[in-house]
Amino acid sequence: MAAPLKLAFMGSPGFAVFPLKALVAAGHEVMAVYAQPSKPAGRGQKEQPCPVHAAALELGLPVRTPVKLRKNQEELDYFRNLKLDAAVVAAYGLILPQEFLDAPERGCLNIHGSLLPRWRGAAPIQAAIAAGDAQTGITIMQMEAGLDTGPMLRKDTTPIGPADTSADLHDRLAEMGARLIIEELAQPSPPQAQDEALANYAPKLSxxxxxxxxxxxxxxxxxxxxxxxxxxxxxxxxxxxxxxxxxxxxxxxxxxxxxxxxxxxxxxxxxxxxxxxxxxxxxxxxxxxxxxxxxxxxxxxxxxx
CATH class of the missing domain: 3.10.25.10 (Formyl transferase, C-terminal domain)
Structure with missing residues (x-):
């Protein structure tokens, strides 16, 4: 078994809960969990933590919920002082400035819900189904300043069936992402550049x-x-x-x-x-x-x- 690493985890929706739990189960030391701030929800409009925040509390992990990271020196100092081996990012919801990307020794690794560079952006699962793609998958990517443009490290695929919905693919891909990030942290892969000519953008849905x-x-x-x-x-x-x-x-x-x-x-x-x-x-x-x-x-x- 590979030596445990000092990690930060950055994610917000249910998709990101799978890898968070997998990292803890694998014995890695999650020094901090970053998630989107709590928002009003339900009939009473009481503030509710996002799924990753709630999961982190159940796991007894410290949670950070900054509204922004750009020009946030206090948060940057905290992040740097964690002395991280790596940060794992999965549908976090905030853009990471370069100084955050550079802080961990191995940088920031993103769990992206598509076969890059096919679908970049916020809604790759939905875009793959809507376009009639025969397959999709997970890409573990080394993050850089561009939107989902960084070098690819590891991939796996799953077919898109004729009756598959986004909910069906969501759970399959979340479990796949959890497995792949554990593998990548244990045995780093050589980076492979993305072909810009094959890139498409999947914007956030409304x-x-x-x-x-x-x-x-x-x-x-x-x-x-x-x-x-x-x-x-x-x-x-x-x-x-x-x-x-x-x-x-x-x-x-x-x-x-x-x-x-x-x-x-x-x-x-x-x-x-x-x-x-x-x-x-x-x-x-x-x-x-x-x-x-x-x-x-x-x-x-x-x-x-």
């Missing part, structure tokens, strides 16, 4: 991305439904109610985009048609299309838009 544009091909919409599950979802107005489409399939059919075609709940798209198989109304449980149509009578001439 609630506005949930709205389905039926002018797109049905195949593209089916992928977006899976890519945006569970968040931000795939929404549209059906008749006079807002619905969230949970699952659907691309089928043959044509008509003015948004027109409802014969056969269950089938929506004409820019190319082909989308047959909805499962959906959800606000405040209601998800249900099959058959159950939905039994309980809700579509207005005459209803459209989806």
């Amino acid at each position: 609630r506005e991305d949930a709205r389905l544009d039926v002018r797109l091909p049905a195949v593209a919409l089916e992928r977006r439904i899976r890519a945006f599950s569970p968040w931000p979802g795939a929404l549209g107005l059906l008749g006079d109610v807002v619905v969230k489409i949970i699952s659907a399939e691309a089928v043959e059919g044509e008509g003015i985009p948004g027109t409802l075609l014969p056969g269950g709940l089938t929506i004409a798209c820019g190319e082909g048609a989308l047959r909805v198989t499962r959906l959800q109304r606000a405040g209601k449980a998800a249900m099959s299309t058959e159950d939905f149509l039994r309980g809700y009578k579509l207005p005459e001439g209803a459209r989806f838009y």
Whole structure:
């Protein structure tokens, strides 16, 4: 077994909890955990720690939640004084200035949720599904000042199945990332430069991305439904109610985009048609299309838009 290292861990969402726990289980000394500050959540809008913060408290690890790292001399001094062998970063949410990247002896290693340089940015899992990629994976990367541009150290792949959602890939990739970072810390890999010509950017998603544009091909919409599950979802107005489409399939059919075609709940798209198989109304449980149509009578001439 490799000698334990002195590490900082920097992450925020559930994706990053897997590697944090793996590092502790492997015997590494996690000197500090950096996470996004707590935010109001729930009906009472009480401040809730992010998943990594909560996991760190359960593990008895010290937690730091700076609002910013740029021009934060106090935090930089603290970070330098940890005398780290390395820092491990996974979906932290803050840009690390160069002086932070340079502080640990082995620098900062990022667990990135795609096969770089295919998808850089905040939403690589969703981007891979939406683009129809046949596979995705994890890249362990040596961080530098650019956004996900650093040398690649270690990779592994997983296929994207025809029914895979972002939630499905999230857990597979999180477990893969935990395994790969343990391997990389134990046996460092030679760095490999990224091919800039192959790079694409996957921007952070927002609630506005949930709205389905039926002018797109049905195949593209089916992928977006899976890519945006569970968040931000795939929404549209059906008749006079807002619905969230949970699952659907691309089928043959044509008509003015948004027109409802014969056969269950089938929506004409820019190319082909989308047959909805499962959906959800606000405040209601998800249900099959058959159950939905039994309980809700579509207005005459209803459209989806």
